[in-house]
Amino acid sequence: MSWMPAEEVEFFLHRLIPALNDGLLVTLALIVPSSLFGLAGGIVVGSLRVYGGALWGRLAGAYAAIFRGTPLVIQLVILYFGLPGLGITLSPYAAAVIGFTLCSAAYHSEYVRGGLRAVRRGQLLAAQALGFSPWKAVVWIVIPQAVRKALPGCGNELIYLIKYSSLAYVVTCFELTGQAKIIASESFRFSEVFFVAGLYYLIMVTVASKFLQWIESRLKIPGFGTL
Amino acid sequence: MRVVGISKRLGGRRILDAIHLELFKGQTKVLIGPSGGGKSTLLQCMNYLIFPETGFIELEGQTIDPRNTKALCAFRQQVGMIFQDFNLFDHLTAVDNVAIALRKVRGWSRRQALERAMAELERVGLADKATLYPAELSGGQKQRVSIARALAMDPKVMLLDEPTSALDPELVSEVLAVIRALAQGGMTMVMATHQMGFARAVADEVLFMENGRIIEQGPPAALLTPGAATRTLDFCSQLEGGI
Incomplete structure (x- = not known):
């Protein structure tokens, strides 16, 4: 980096990059559990919306409507600043993970619901006619097909999660964007700092997309459209 | 197998009206009649894919209680069902379509199930298509796989719901050949079925259904000989004249 003045090199290598790397670790620590719990929750909520009957179906539908229908920032603020009023105090990290999980589950449930609905009724009839119990028919026939139909949507939700994890700074959980904000306001180098932080997100999303493409190609089956 | 007094209403309309039917080992009965006459519903009631409102099904002297899920699944394993639109499992290859119920319902090992599945595919002439997915098969091939899938369960009775109606005309004969060999x-x-020639050649008895009732029944020779003053013959000549 001989083309850069020494103090610039100093700033990038010894201030910005270490701080953003710290933030990156926090971001990853937010994304990994939130995406896994979010997906699991989305499968449960989505399944309830299709097979849950009147009561559970309606409750699951209401959950999805509320969490998809309100801004994530508001959900996070209520979790972190509102719940202590009810005697529940969450750490910034816990508040962020819970907020992301609840929001992500609501979106996943929509894709899961669509995937389950897209499995033709005849598939279930054929399984029943062969003597499958309802439970076995869902596990061996419906879910393998629904997963393939829901995958593109659920993958998209993972990409969104990576980006909306930047809202964790609202509840004072200092991940990538939070660190960038601190460095930027200390150094007044807003454009450089956020440009580099943006690159970090771009790289994460690229890696995640490659991972999703790999899963889709592993699960590809003729007749299941463009996966 | 006996069907006793099956009735079913859907949306206030009477689809099946106290149907009685007795089926003896080795018999082939053919249901014919206009669309909406209740043929499909009757077949689906016979393995409780649709629950009838009154009446019951008896298999080898045993009455089936459809509310007992375990007994119902055991009963359905003994009754093979072939659908008009095949209903092959879209995410499984031909051989896995045949093997899956053996593995997951019967609890066979993977190897055992695949071996049996290959044998069944051979029986319907599709051993060379074993690794193809349903989307890669023609309609006739799909229907033959679905017949192999039903046969692998060693059913005591097979119910076939217009197995050739969704096929292009040139594919009908390959499926009928398999069914004829079964009979x-x-x-x-x-x-x-609407295949009258096939009914004449294979059926022990022809049942003519209209408005949820069996209106005429008898050996095809009696119902379908030219000049017989039957509703069945009337319907068939319309059908064949129309083509």
Whole structure:
């Protein structure tokens, strides 16, 4: 980096990059559990919306409507600043993970619901006619097909999660964007700092997309459209 | 197998009206009649894919209680069902379509199930298509796989719901050949069809259904000989004249 003045090199290598790397670790620590719990929750909520009957179906539908229908920032603020009023105090990290999980589950449930609905009724009839119990028919026939139909949507939700994890700074959980904000306001180098932080997100999303493409190609089956 | 007094209403309309039917081992009965006459519903009631409102089904002297899920699944394993639109499992290859119920319902090992599945595919002439997915098969091939899938469960009775109606005309004969071989091999079958030539050649008895009732029944020779003053013959000549 001989083309850069020494103090610039100093700033990038010894201030910005270490701080953003710290933030990156926090971001990853937010994304990994939130995406896994979010997906699991989305499968449960989505399944309830299709097979849950009147009561559970309606409750699951209401959950999805509320969490998809309100801004994530508001959900996070209520979790972190509102719940202590009810005697529940969450750490910034816990508040962020819970907020992301609840929001992500609501979106996943929509894709899961669509995937389950897209499995033709005849598939279930054929399984029943062969003597499958309802439970076995869902596990061996419906879910393998629904997963393939829901995958593109659920993958998209993972990409969104990576980006909306930047809202964790609202509840004072200092991940990538939070660190960038601190460095930027200390150094007044807003454009450089956020440009580099943006690159970090771009790289994460690229890696995640490659991972999703790999899963889709592993699960590809003729007749299941463009996966 | 006996069907006793099956009735079913859907949306206030009476689809099946106290149907009685007796089926003896090795018999082939053919259901014919206009669309909406209740043929499909009757077949689906016969393995409780649709629950009838009154009446019951008896298999080898045993009455089936459809509310007992375990008994119902055991009963359905003994009754093979062939659908008009095949209903192959879209995410499984031909051989896995045949093997899956053996593995997951019967609890066979993977190897055992695949071996049996290959044998069944050979029987319907599709051993060379074993690794293809349903989307890669023609309609006739799909229907033959679905017949292999039903046969692998060693059913005591086969119910066939217009197995050739969704096929292009040139694919009908390959499927009918498989079904004819089954009938000649002594399989007990009830088949809804519009293939009159086939009904004449294979059926022990023809049942003519209209408005949820069996209006006429008898050996095809009696119902379908030219000049017989039957509703069945009337319907068939319309059908064949129309083509």
